[in-house]
Amino acid sequence: MSIEVGSKLQGKVTGITNFGAFVELPNGSTGLVHISEVADNYVKDINDHLKVGDMVEVKVMNVGTDGKIGLSIRKAKPEAERPQRPQRPRHSGGRPSNTERPxxxxxxxxxxxxxxxxxxxxxxxxxxxxxxxxxxxxx
Missing domain, CATH: 1.20.5 (Single alpha-helices involved in coiled-coils or other helix-helix interfaces)
Incomplete structure (x- = not known):
């Protein structure tokens, strides 16, 4: 089973560090879930969210040429479960709109x-x- 970017897999947390968690994937390889990809809110201590042995669903974000696999728990959740972040207004390429006088x-x-x-x-x-x-x- 090859690991493809964008695929969702079940994995087991095998190790926890201050910067993330290592997750063993079904084919035996291990990937890293960075602390910023654990939850939608700010994570100060990863131990509040994960423990060694936990089964988690992860999404493959990237696979490096050196074999490192980047994973995300928060992006593995369906869109309906994720909290919606407010959209920021888009800029018009640095040009002021007709109502603004530069x-x-x-x-x-x-x-x-x-x-x-x-x-x-x-x-x-x-x-x-x-x-x-x-x-x-x-x-």
């Missing part, structure tokens, strides 16, 4: 200078108040 360099520079002046004056006021006001000299 800022030119001068507008951006003016905005930056105004913001910078405000920050400097705030910082200057705070520093002077800590020194005891303007022109105060120690004697």
């Amino acid at each position: 800022e030119n360099f001068e507008q951006k520079m003016a905005k930056f200078m105004k913001d910078s002046e405000e920050r400097l004056s705030t910082l200057k006021r705070a520093t002077e108040s800590k020194r005891g006001g303007r022109g105060a000299r120690r004697g």
